[in-house]
Amino acid sequence: MTLDLEHFLTVGALLFSLGLVIALSKRNAVGVLMGIELMLNAVNLTLIAFSRFGASEQPIAGHVFVSFVITVAAAEAAVALAMAVSIYRTRETVEVDQLDLLRL
Amino acid sequence: MDGAGVGIAFWALAFVTLGAAGGVMVSRNLLHAVLLLIVTFIGVAGFFVLLSAEFIAMAQIVIYVGAIAVLMLFAIVLTPRTIRDNSETAMVGPAILLGIALGTVFLFVIYDTEWAVVASDPALSAEDLGKALLSTWVLPFEIASVLLTAALVGAIMLVRTSEEEAEDDA
Amino acid sequence: MSEIVQSEPFVMNIGPQHPSTHGVFRVKATVDGERIIDAEMVIGYLHRSMEKLAEERTYTQNIPFTDRTDYLSSMSNNLGYCLAVEKLADIEVPERGQAIRVIMAELQRVASHCMGAGAFANDTGAWQTPIMWFMREREKILDIFEMTSGARLTCNYMRIGGVAFDLPESFEEEVRAFIPAMRQTIDDGEGLLSGNEIFIARARNVAVVPHEMAINASLSGPMLRGSGVAWDIRKADPYCGYEQYDFEIPIGYQGDAYDRFIIRIEEMRQSLKIVEQALDGLPGGPHSTEVPLALRPPAGEAYARIESPRGELGYYLVSDEGPSPYRFHIRPPSLINLTVLREMTVGGSIADAIVALGSIDIVVGEIDR
Amino acid sequence: MGPLVTDHWYDLRDLSNISREILEGIDKVAPSEVAYIVAPVLGFVAFFLIFVLPSQLIVGVYGERRIIGRMQARRGPNRVGPFGLLQPIADAIKLLQKEALTPKTADRAIMWAAPIFFVAPAVLLFATIPFGPRMIFADIPVALIYFIAISALPVLAAFMAGWGSNNKYSLYGAMRVVAMSVSYEVPLVLSLLAVVVFSSTMSLQGIVLFQADVNLWLVFMMPLAFLIYFISVSAELNRTPTDIAEAESEIVAGYLTEYSGMKWGLFYGMDIGYALAASAFAATVFLGGWSMWGLEEWVPPWMIFIAKTHLFYFVFIWTRGTLPRLRIDQLMAFAWKFLLPLAVFNLFLVSLERLLWVENDIGDGIVFAFAAGNLVASAAAAYLWARLLGYRPERIPTKPRLVREAGGYVPVEGQTGGGE
DSSP states (O other), X not given: OOOOHHHHHHHHHHHHHHHHHHHHHBSBHHHHHHHHHXXXXXXXXXXXXXXXXXXXXXXXXXXXXXXXXXXXXXXXXXXXXXXXXXXXXXXXXXXXXXXXXXXX | OXXXXXXXXXXXXXXXXXXXXXXXXXXXXXXXXHHHHHHHXXXXXXXXXXXXXXXXXXXXXXXXXXXXXXXXXXXXXHSOGGGOBOOBOTTHHHHHHHHHHHHHHHHHHHHHSOOOBOOXXXXXXXXXXXXXXXXXXXXXXXXXXXXXXXXXXXXXXXXOOHHHHHHHHO | OOOOOOOXXXXXXXXSSOXXXXXXXXXXXXXXXXXXXXXXXXXXTTOOOHHHXXXXXXXXXXXXXXXXXXXXXXXXXXXXXXXXXXXXXXXXXXXXXXXXXXXXHHHHHHHHHHHHHHHHHHHHTOOSHHHHHHHHHHHHHHXXXXXXHSOSSSOOOEETTEEXXXXXXXXXXHXXXXXXXXXXXXXXXXXXXXXXXXXXXXXTTSSOOOHHHHHHTTOOTHHHHHTTBOXXXXXXXXXXTGGGSOOOEEEOSSOSHXXXXXXXXHHHHHHHHXXXXXXXXXXXXXXXXXXXXXXXXXXXXXXXXXXXXXXXXEEEEEEOXXXXXXXXXXXXXXXXXXXXXXXXXXXSBHHHHHXXXXXXXXXXXXXXX | OOOOOOOOXXXXXXXXXHHHHHHHHHHHHSOHHHHHHHHHHHXXXXXXXXXXXXXXXXXXIIIHHHHHHXXXXXXXXXXXXXXXXXXXXXXXXXXXXXXXXXXXTSOHHHHHHHHHHHHHHHHHGGGGOOSSSSOOSOOOTTHHXXXXXXXTHHHHHHHHHHHHTTOHHHHHHHHHHHHHHHHHHHHHHHHHHHHHHHHOOOOXXXXXXXXXXXXXXXXXXXXXXXXHHHHHHHHHTTOTTSOOTTOTXXXXXXXXXXXXXXXXXXXXHHHHHHHHHHHHHHXXXXXXXXXXXXXXGTSOHHHHHHHHHHHHHXXXXXXXXXXXXXOHHHHHHIIIIIIHXXXXXXXXXXXXXXXXXXXXXXXXXXXXXXXXXXXXXXXXXXXXXXXXXXXXXXXXXXXXXXXXXXXXXXXOSSOOOOOO
């Protein structure tokens, strides 16, 4: 059976919606971050699929954009987890729905 | 992209990746969730290999599995046992509905539009990526390095305890 | 703002069953991450109540007990006990007996330091290699002991008033063959470890005992000399004719684990020097004076101390003119050296605590008696 | 260098002839899918016979114990079979019949999965390593990053093992293994980057061919990269002097404390597998792989390659036999403050030379001049950087002071200063 764009896009779409559900429904901050990472991965997958199948004069653009998404995802994960740890230090909880006060 | 092997590989990877992603949603223990997330990352790296983007696949494993997953493990270990369960908030119902709705919209768009598809594989190698990064996209490349440094310093500043600061001032 | 919560410390057992506690000895360490906040020592796993048992036996029957307190240096223990009884009963030991006792005590010091330095190298991670070299030489010493006293480890060789048997004919030739091989092994061990950057990084400035704390805690042996205090019973209060022999005492610079290691290595060389001198001038004559089996020393008390490989080993005897001592007490250098373990380890990491414990070179038999 | 290797099946210098003959035979007989399946199986059997059997079992398990035995003035295993050669099999059988315990409070799923997750990457690592001009499983253009990516997986498996066992000592082991591997991956990647910059290709076969036609092994070209690679890889593999993850004297057996029976056997066996994979990688990248300045025409190239792997593996055994262990914070400081700057310096030096060489296309002879220059520059850089970090070996007295008379405290004259 020959693989084409639709196959990869469906996997990307399913992964993205699953990531969204996880990000919205998890109680623990690390769980929310996992959802976000999943969504970013789904985006990477669709980008590479388009770069492989799509008709464009510069197919390498997909790869470049994915490498930037990976860099930003790494930086964002670092800062988000640092925040989670420091919030845990001061509030003894990382439950997302308990962190609703703006002042410490 | 034909041949029996590639088809089998695609369906196997799809099953593993989406199964693991579902596991992240369902599993009760947060650590199991992170390990299943790692399996998802490896699955996505497998997809990149299927799409003949080897360098991105390897980068994905080095950075996502090697660094971000380890970061999450550290975060879980540093926030001790009380919050180890992976339970959902009250918003789980609407979240699932929104997810399903968004999924159907995506699938409709995918199968409805006529994609301008080119059958031949542009066979992009790491060399092309390197040349592209350092020729047309050199500015975002430099900004990305600045971003990484900022994130590094920011993360360290956030997590430093008072004694470490006192240590440095003394 | 609520008090900032640290990762909560938990109690960790460097328990009785642990590869590097040199015996059945336990440290309850309260640990925060790698740092040790508080260390509480638990001893007594090897308590055999020797001091009580000794009160029912005659003076000669107590000698085998002393072998089993510090099972790594039984000759030194015998010597200490016999000196105490001789002081109590005012018995004279002939020249030859004293010289043999010095040779045996110094050979025992070399064997014990082989074990101490080797185990310390193990604790810093130089897995098995240095200890295997030292063990190979220690075996030769134990063979020599077996040749003279009949037993390798718990020799029970010394008697009140001298030694049990005279030296066998091949003794001198065996010891003279052994000494150059031992010197070569000491140089190899020192070459492998002392100059090694990783060993220095692991042992220098670790478990530092300043000289005031060493003196106040009445430490003795390599622990005291490590902090730069030049104190050795063989020089300060000579016994068995130590004043005739020419040897030096090695002392350290900062009192850290590294100093104690190089001191033990140097002490082995000095002991070999003493053994050679003793062998050269070995006097003739009887090896011990006749002492009645049921010795009844006059009422009174006596305290004799010797420089055992671990420090000042003292025997305190009280006699009520009965055949067995009224009170028999041992001053265990390992236990007293152990009291500073808490100051040495608190604040450091677990790896340093293990190195600190290794540098004290304890023997649990002597601690728990 | 016209290849002397003929295409006959009996020419053992290139084992791919035999496999090609067999596969063509199968193609004549059976449908194409069967050959598609038989090829990897054939590859695995050949790989097992020429590499896993002699290297993993004989040199890895048996050889290491005998060599360390010789270093420690004792004889290694010599009871089982002739000269003790069957010792690895005896070990395996013993481990197989031992019970693999799982503590009641342990996290069963993670503890069960950890050995599997530890074993899989060990076999994957050999996919891109060339054994000969045509003897390679998968010659992908990103082979070098493939090796780095796959060597990140066992770290997670070790963490799973440590975390799943739910015991304090293994928790320490798990945290140490992760913290150390993450911080030693940076100098490792930078030193391999220098290799890629100089040979301008990431495929391992390409690097070996580059070293063959330039007639210079990369170890002479960039000795600093080789040294940094060796230290970082011995840290990744938890081998002495950096075996703090299973520091026997401190945290009993680290993340392996709760493992027994064949589960522990898998970890032990695969530790040797990873060490061999790292030595095979070093042999390919730094020691010229299967090329030996023309000798590979006569001697089968895969034999040359395996000999070099064993040579590098011997250095691992040597350090394991003699060096003590560093503390976790010293290791971290060493990685970030010493290895990383030197790796960056080496990368800068090598890319400068590569630019010089490519821009005004001097002949290949210049490479030897670069090598000499690099050797001196690397030694100087390492020494000066160490002194900058406060490494004064002459300040540390290795002999105690000798005193004749017993007396009180003898103060130390002059400040002696501590070590690093």
